[in-house]
Amino acid sequence: MAGRPRSEPARRPGSEPRSGGRQHQARGRGGTGRRTRRAGRTLPRRNREAQEKAIVEAAERVFAGAGFGGATMAEIAKAAGLPKPNLHYYFGSKQALYRAVLERTLREWLEPADCIVASAQPREALECYIRGKMRLSFTCPYASRVWANELLHGAPELRATLVRTLRPLVRRKAAVIDRWIAEGRMAKVDSKHLFFTIWAATQTYADFAVQICAVLGLDKFDRTVQERATEHVVGLILRGCGLAGTRPGRRK
Amino acid sequence: MAGRPRSEPARRPGSEPRSGGRQHQARGRGGTGRRTRRAGRTLPRRNREAQEKAIVEAAERVFAGAGFGGATMAEIAKAAGLPKPNLHYYFGSKQALYRAVLERTLREWLEPADCIVASAQPREALECYIRGKMRLSFTCPYASRVWANELLHGAPELRATLVRTLRPLVRRKAAVIDRWIAEGRMAKVDSKHLFFTIWAATQTYADFAVQICAVLGLDKFDRTVQERATEHVVGLILRGCGLAGTRPGRRK
DNA sequence: CCCACTTTTGACCATTTGGTCAATTACAGG
DNA sequence: CCTGTAATTGACCAAATGGTCAAAAGTGGG
Structure with a gap:
C-alpha cells in the first residue's frame, strides 16, 4: 500500500545534507485549532493542542526515566502512540520538546x-x-x-x-x-x-x-x-x- | 567514507557478544606498581591501580554531568587523558565502569x-x-x-x-x-x-x-x-x- | 638478547539515533 | 467534486557511539 509513486517519483532526494536549520515553522497562522469534532477513522481526530499534550506527557515519562541523553525520540514516539516524524512536526527537535516539558513542570x-x-x-x-x-x-x-x-x-x-x-x-x-x-x-x-x-x-x-x-x-x-x-x-x-x-x- | 570491505569482513571468532563479563580480570598480582619513573614519552607510566582510579574519577565527573545515557566513553577517555580502548581494557564496558563509580560512591x-x-x-x-x-x-x-x-x-x-x-x-x-x-x-x-x-x-x-x-x-x-x-x-x-x-x- | 606477559593505541565496525523528505491522507470551503 | 492546507507516515540519512582488533610498546626474568 501506500506507494504507487505516480510517474515521476525518483527525483534523487538531493543527497546534500540540506544542513538546514529552521525548517519546521511550527504553529500555523491564526486559528489553527478548528476542532473538527468529526472523527476521521482510527485516530479520534485530536486537534493540535491535544496532540501536543499527548506528546509532552509521553516525553515527560520517558525523559524522567532516562534523562535527556538517555531518552530517544523513537521511545517517546512509541509512548505517545505516534510515528516519530510527528514529534518533529510538532516540536521541531528533541531539545525543543524537552524544553516544552520543562516549562510545563515549572x-x-x-x-x-x-x-x-x-x-x-x-x-x-x-x-x-x-x-x-x-x-x-x-x-x-x-x-x-x-x-x-x-x-x-x-x-x-x-x-x-x-x-x-x-x-x-x-x-x-x-x-x-x-x-x-x-x-x-x-x-x-x-x-x-x-x-x-x-x-x-x-x-x-x-x-x-x-x-x-x-x-x-x-x-x-x-x-x-x-x-x-x-x-x-x-x-x-x-x-x-x-x-x-x-x-x-x-x-x- | 568508511570503507566498505564487503568481502570477508569478520571472521567472527566468537560470534556471541561475549556477554559475560569477567574479562578484565582487574587487579594484577602483587607489586604491579613498579613506578618506572622513566617516562615512556608522554604518559608518566602509571600503574594499574592509579590508572583505574584516574578513569573512575574522570567517569564520575562525566556521568555526573550527563547521566549514564548522556555520557560517552570518548568523553570519559578524554577527561581521563587516555585513549578509549583503555577504558574497555580496564573496565570491560560502559556499564561496568558506571557500576565501579557507583560502588565507590556508596x-x-x-x-x-x-x-x-x-x-x-x-x-x-x-x-x-x-x-x-x-x-x-x-x-x-x-x-x-x-x-x-x-x-x-x-x-x-x-x-x-x-x-x-x-x-x-x-x-x-x-x-x-x-x-x-x-x-x-x-x-x-x-x-x-x-x-x-x-x-x-x-x-x-x-x-x-x-x-x-x-x-x-x-x-x-x-x-x-x-x-x-x-x-x-x-x-x-x-x-x-x-x-x-x-x-x-x-x-x- | 630473547621470551612471556601486560598495556597502549590507531583503525574499524555494527548499531543506534536525531533528524529529513516526499508522498499520502484528512478536511474545510467553494 | 475539486483544491489548498494541515497532518501523517514509511523510508532514509549522516553522525555519533559502544565496543573490538590486532599490531605495537613496555617490562621483567632468564
Missing part, C-alpha cells in the same frame, strides 16, 4: 507557593505549602524527576529561567517569612535555605522513590506511607521553625 | 552514619551525622550527583544494593534513634523518614547546586554560604527533633 513547581502570603498565619501557610509540595511529589513524580534531572546536570536549558523566574519568587516569599520572624511569630531560620530544605524534603519522595521504597521494603507508596511521610515532614519542619503547638500530635 | 555515602551509635548523645550524634553529610555535599558533589542520577532513573544498577546494604544499615541506625525516643531523649519522629529528610536536606546542596546558586545569586558556593547552609540544616533538623538547647544560637 508551572506546577511554583503553584503551591501561593499559600505563602503575608496575611496568613505562619503555621497555616507553611503547612499548606509543605502539604502542597508533598501532594505534587506523590501525584506527579515524573515532572519532578525531569526537573531534578535537569538541575542535576547543570540546568543547561533553564539556568536563565531559574534566575528570571524562581529567584524573584523566592525573594518575595522569603521576605514574607522574614517579616514573620521579625514579628517573633516563628523561630529564626534562614528563610531562603528554608525553601531549599522544604523542596528537598518533599521532592525526595518523587525523585528518590526507589531508594525510599527499598529502605522501607515496599514496592510502591501506598496511602498509608504517603500520609505518614507527609505528617513526618510537616511535623519536623514546623517544629524546626518553632511552629509546633496547636495541633497536638501526629494526626493519623 | 562507601562515601554510608561513612558519616558511623556517628550514630547508641552510646552517643542524640544531639551530638545527629549533629555529627548532618555535618558529615553536608561536608560531603560540598566536597564531593560529583559522587552525589551520580548517585542521585541513578536513583532518579529507577536505580537499574543498584536496586539490589539498596536492599542488601542500605536497608539494613538504616534499620540499625533507626533502631538507635527509636531507642532514644523511647527513652524520652528526643522528640517523637519517624526515625526512617528522618533519614530520608536528612539525606534530602543535605544532598540538595550537591545535587541541585545550580538551583541554589541561581536563587542566591551566586556563581558557586563560598565558605560563608557553606557554613550558613550547614548551620541552617543542623539547626532546623535538631530543633525538629526536639534537640535544640545547649548551643544558644547560630554559631557564626
Whole structure:
C-alpha cells in the first residue's frame, strides 16, 4: 500500500545534507485549532493542542526515566502512540520538546507557593505549602524527576529561567517569612535555605522513590506511607521553625 | 567514507557478544606498581591501580554531568587523558565502569552514619551525622550527583544494593534513634523518614547546586554560604527533633 | 638478547539515533 | 467534486557511539 509513486517519483532526494536549520515553522497562522469534532477513522481526530499534550506527557515519562541523553525520540514516539516524524512536526527537535516539558513542570513547581502570603498565619501557610509540595511529589513524580534531572546536570536549558523566574519568587516569599520572624511569630531560620530544605524534603519522595521504597521494603507508596511521610515532614519542619503547638500530635 | 570491505569482513571468532563479563580480570598480582619513573614519552607510566582510579574519577565527573545515557566513553577517555580502548581494557564496558563509580560512591555515602551509635548523645550524634553529610555535599558533589542520577532513573544498577546494604544499615541506625525516643531523649519522629529528610536536606546542596546558586545569586558556593547552609540544616533538623538547647544560637 | 606477559593505541565496525523528505491522507470551503 | 492546507507516515540519512582488533610498546626474568 501506500506507494504507487505516480510517474515521476525518483527525483534523487538531493543527497546534500540540506544542513538546514529552521525548517519546521511550527504553529500555523491564526486559528489553527478548528476542532473538527468529526472523527476521521482510527485516530479520534485530536486537534493540535491535544496532540501536543499527548506528546509532552509521553516525553515527560520517558525523559524522567532516562534523562535527556538517555531518552530517544523513537521511545517517546512509541509512548505517545505516534510515528516519530510527528514529534518533529510538532516540536521541531528533541531539545525543543524537552524544553516544552520543562516549562510545563515549572508551572506546577511554583503553584503551591501561593499559600505563602503575608496575611496568613505562619503555621497555616507553611503547612499548606509543605502539604502542597508533598501532594505534587506523590501525584506527579515524573515532572519532578525531569526537573531534578535537569538541575542535576547543570540546568543547561533553564539556568536563565531559574534566575528570571524562581529567584524573584523566592525573594518575595522569603521576605514574607522574614517579616514573620521579625514579628517573633516563628523561630529564626534562614528563610531562603528554608525553601531549599522544604523542596528537598518533599521532592525526595518523587525523585528518590526507589531508594525510599527499598529502605522501607515496599514496592510502591501506598496511602498509608504517603500520609505518614507527609505528617513526618510537616511535623519536623514546623517544629524546626518553632511552629509546633496547636495541633497536638501526629494526626493519623 | 568508511570503507566498505564487503568481502570477508569478520571472521567472527566468537560470534556471541561475549556477554559475560569477567574479562578484565582487574587487579594484577602483587607489586604491579613498579613506578618506572622513566617516562615512556608522554604518559608518566602509571600503574594499574592509579590508572583505574584516574578513569573512575574522570567517569564520575562525566556521568555526573550527563547521566549514564548522556555520557560517552570518548568523553570519559578524554577527561581521563587516555585513549578509549583503555577504558574497555580496564573496565570491560560502559556499564561496568558506571557500576565501579557507583560502588565507590556508596562507601562515601554510608561513612558519616558511623556517628550514630547508641552510646552517643542524640544531639551530638545527629549533629555529627548532618555535618558529615553536608561536608560531603560540598566536597564531593560529583559522587552525589551520580548517585542521585541513578536513583532518579529507577536505580537499574543498584536496586539490589539498596536492599542488601542500605536497608539494613538504616534499620540499625533507626533502631538507635527509636531507642532514644523511647527513652524520652528526643522528640517523637519517624526515625526512617528522618533519614530520608536528612539525606534530602543535605544532598540538595550537591545535587541541585545550580538551583541554589541561581536563587542566591551566586556563581558557586563560598565558605560563608557553606557554613550558613550547614548551620541552617543542623539547626532546623535538631530543633525538629526536639534537640535544640545547649548551643544558644547560630554559631557564626 | 630473547621470551612471556601486560598495556597502549590507531583503525574499524555494527548499531543506534536525531533528524529529513516526499508522498499520502484528512478536511474545510467553494 | 475539486483544491489548498494541515497532518501523517514509511523510508532514509549522516553522525555519533559502544565496543573490538590486532599490531605495537613496555617490562621483567632468564
